[in-house]
Structure formats: structure tokens, C-alpha cells
Amino acid sequence: MIEIFEVSKSYQRNVALNNLSAEIPRGQITGLLGPNGAGKTTLIRIINQMLIPNTGYLKYDGKFLNHSHLRLMGYLPEERGLYKSMTVGDQLSFLCRLRGMTRAEGSAQIRHWLDKFNISDWRGKKIESLSKGMAQKIQFIAALVHDPEFIILDEPLSGFDPINVDLIMSELLDLKDQGKTILLSTHNMQSVQDMCSHILLLNDGTKIADSSFSELSQNHQSSQFVVRYRGTKIAFANSLWTDFELLDQHEVTSDLFEASLAQRGDRSVDDLIGNIKGHVSIEAVSRKRLNMQEIFLELVNANKPLE
Numbered sequence: 350m351i352e353i354f355e356v357s358k359s360y361q362r363n364v365a366l367n368n369l370s371a372e373i374p375r376g377q378i379t380g381l382l383g384p385n386g387a388g389k390t391t392l393i394r395i396i397n398q399m400l401i402p403n404t405g406y407l408k409y410d411g412k413f414l415n416h417s418h419l420r421l422m423g424y425l426p427e428e429r430g431l432y433k434s435m436t437v438g439d440q441l442s443f444l445c446r447l448r449g450m451t452r453a454e455g456s457a458q459i460r461h462w463l464d465k466f467n468i469s470d471w472r473g474k475k476i477e478s479l480s481k482g483m484a485q486k487i488q489f490i491a492a493l494v495h496d497p498e499f500i501i502l503d504e505p506l507s508g509f510d511p512i513n514v515d516l517i518m519s520e521l522l523d524l525k526d527q528g529k530t531i532l533l534s535t536h537n538m539q540s541v542q543d544m545c546s547h548i549l550l551l552n553d554g555t556k557i558a559d560s561s562f563s564e565l566s567q568n569h570q571s572s573q574f575v576v577r578y579r580g581t582k583i584a585f586a587n588s589l590w591t592d593f594e595l596l597d598q599h600e601v602t603s604d605l606f607e608a609s610l611a612q613r614g615d616r617s618v619d620d621l622i623g624n625i626k627g628h629v630s631i632e633a634v635s636r637k638r639l640n641m642q643e644i645f646l647e648l649v650n651a652n653k654p655l656e
Contacts, residue, residue, distance in 0.1 A: 350375035350499060350530045351396060351414075356405030358391050358554075365391040366402070367554040373532055373547075375410075378525050380545035381534040384649055387551040389534050390427070393501055396532075397424055409499075420449055423497035425489060427504045427534075433477035437463075437487055440476060441494055448495035455494070462490045466516075481508045489517065493524075500524065503534045518544060542641040550648060557652045562641065569644045573637040574610045574621055580629030582606060588628035592616050605632065 351373040358366040366388045373379050383389050394400040396407065398419065407414040409421075431440055438459065445455030463469045466486060476484060485508040492500060502521075506514050521531060521544055533545060541548070541562075548565060550558035558565060573596070578585055585608060586595055593616060598608035610621070622634060639647070 350410060351532075352408040352411075353392075354406050354408070356392075356395065356402045356407065358388075358395065358400065358402045364554050366395075366551075369405070369551075369554070369556055371549055371556055371559050373530065373549070375530050376525070376528050377546045378521060378531040378533055378544050379547040379549055380541040381532055381549050381551070382536075382538075382541065382645060383551035386553075388554040389551060390503070391554075392551070393424075393503060393532070393534060396501065397422065420495070421498050423492040423495065423500040425492040425500075425502045425505050427507070431476045431484060431488060431491075434475065436473050436475055437479075438472040440487065441491060444491050445494055450495055458494045458496065462494055466490070482510060482513060485509060486513065497529075499530045499532075501532045501534075504536070505533070506535065506537050506540060514540075538640070538642040538645060548641075550645065552649050552652050555652075557648050565641075565644050566638055569639055569647055571637040571639050571643075572612050574612065574618065575633075575635050575637055576608045576610065576621070576625065577601065577632040577634075578606055578608070578625065578629040579604050579632060580606075584628045585625060588625040590624060592620060592624055609637070 353369055353371045353373075356366055356369045357364070369388070369392070381389050381392070391400065395402055396414070398414065398416065409418045432443075435443070441459045442452070442455050445458065446452075450458070459472075460469070463472060468486065471479070471483070471487075476487070479487065489505060492502065505517060505521075509517060518540060521533070525531060525544075533541070535541060546561060548558055548560060548562055549556065574593070582598060585598070585606070589595060589610070592613055594611040594613060596609040596611055598606055601607050612621075618634060618636065622631065625631060
């Protein structure tokens with residue numbers, strides 16, 4: 350969908366993007382991640398053609414990115430921008446006309462989205478009368494009302510309560526199922542893990558990860574193991590010797606226990622099984638999977654510049 354070729358962008362002496370090459374695949378939700386100042390907003394603004402890169406270029410479906418592609422895009426910026434004196438209906442109608450839709454097309458789409466979110470009675474309300482969460486929902490609709498094929502969302506869950514977070518996440522998955530391509534910039538790592546099939550991670554303007562979450566999970570393994578066993582806690586603890594550190598263990602049922610362990614040195618799962626075999630009855634042994642938050646921290650910390 351979007352191909353990025355050796356893109357660099359600087360603001361005076363501050364390098365925002367440094368020779369970035371990446372791809373945002375069609376029909377997937379790509380998580381755009383990175384700490385503050387990583388270059389995420391700059392990349393989004395270049396894709397939106399609000400900024401021009403100093404070097405490099407982008408392609409949209411194999412063609413050089415140009416102004417005509419903007420009508421195919423929907424954009425929810427982190428800095429919200431609705432006209433407070435307008436009604437909800439007038440605001441959405443105005444945005445539809447900016448996207449080249451006829452009055453009839455816009456009216457049908459507005460009705461569809463307000464009905465979808467069960468907020469049709471908001472149509473005549475002024476933006477200034479809405480709560481932050483309500484206004485955020487209108488801003489979300491504004492990014493989608495013209496039926497774009499490529500959707501850029503910058504912190505779309507900000508300002509929502511848990512019920513509406515779940516609603517928005519469900520809607521994003523529905524959009525993906527419809528074949529939409531979504532670029533999701535967020536600090537909410539759980540939403541990335543739950544929804545994103547592709548991850549693009551930036552740090553200091555440089556790409557440090559560009560793959561699926563499953564690939565990241567396979568390449569960044571935890572040093573901790575989880576063991577389920579039957580026997581006594583004392584026998585299990587004694588079997589570990591000094592090869593593994595017992596972090597925690599608890600009772601699952603009256604005779605089944607689960608323990609968390611940290612490996613020491615280069616000890617493997619085979620070493621672990623060899624240690625405890627014969628001391629307790631092993632039900633299951635697995636390596637703990639890192640979540641997206643843990644992988645994010647590991648990658649960012651590993652790519653910190655030397656001081």
C-alpha cells in the first residue's frame with residue numbers, strides 16, 4: 350500500500366527521520382510505535398503531504414505519492430480540530446464536501462455513522478456542548494465518513510472510557526475485515542498487541558523493528574519459564590539447585606502448582622526439565638512470552654545512543 354524509500358527529514362539541526370525505508374502493507378493494521386520524539390508524527394505528516402521530506406520518496410500502490418491520493422485517506426490527528434460553533438451535522442457535512450462528496454453522498458454517510466454509534470440525536474448539537482469523549486467520537490467519524498481505503502489514526506483511544514475504547518477497537522477490526530488499511534500510532538501497547546498484524550517501531554528517527562508481532566515475539570524471548578507440576582513445593586524448590594531462580598509459585602488446585610522461574614546463565618528448558626524430573630510430576634513447561642510492552646522497552650533500550 351504505502352512504500353517508504355530512504356526518507357529523511359530534519360528541522361534545522363534536529364533529525365526527525367533518518368534514511369527510513371519501510372512498507373505499510375495493504376489490508377492490515379500497522380502499529381506505528383516509538384517513544385516521544387521518535388519521528389512518528391513527522392512520518393504521518395509526510396504521508397499526509399503536510400510535510401515534504403528532505404530526501405527520499407513514497408509510493409502509494411506503486412505510484413509516487415501525490416495530492417490525488419489524499420481523497421483516499423482518512424486522518425485522525427492527535428491534535429483534535431473541530432469547529433466548536435458548528436453543529437455535529439454541519440461539521441461532518443463540511444468535511445464531506447472538502448473530500449469531494451456530493452451533498453446526498455455526505456448525508457447518507459453521516460446518517461450511517463451516527464446510526465452505527467447510536468448517536469443520531471447528536472446531529473443538531475453544537476460541538477462546544479459535547480464532552481471530550483463525545484467530541485472525540487465525532488472526530489473519529491470525521492476520519493471515516495468519506496469511506497477512505499487508507500486510514501491514519503494518531504492516538505485514537507485518547508479521551509475514551511473503557512466502554513468506548515472497546516467500541517473503537519471493535520470498529521477498527523471491522524474496518525480491517527472490510528479490507529481497509531490502517532496505520533495506528535499509539536502508546537497503548539495492549540491495543541497494539543490485540544489488533545495490529547504489523548509493527549513499525551521508530552526510535553530517534555530510525556527504524557528498529559518492521560515485522561509482525563508474532564515474529565517480534567519469536568525473536569525476543571523471555572528468560573523466564575512457567576512450570577506446572579504435582580508434588581510438594583519443597584521438593585520442587587530443592588530440584589532447581591542454583592541453575593534457576595524461583596520467582597513465584599502458587600496453588601492452582603489442591604495438588605497442582607504453578608511456578609515462575611528465571612534462568613541463570615545459558616540454562617535451557619532441557620536443563621530445567623532435567624533438574625526437576627524425578628522430584629515432582631511435570632504437567633507443563635513453557636517459556637514465558639513477552640508482551641508488546643516488554644518487547645517495546647527491550648528494543649528501545651537496546652537502541653539508546655551511547656553517551
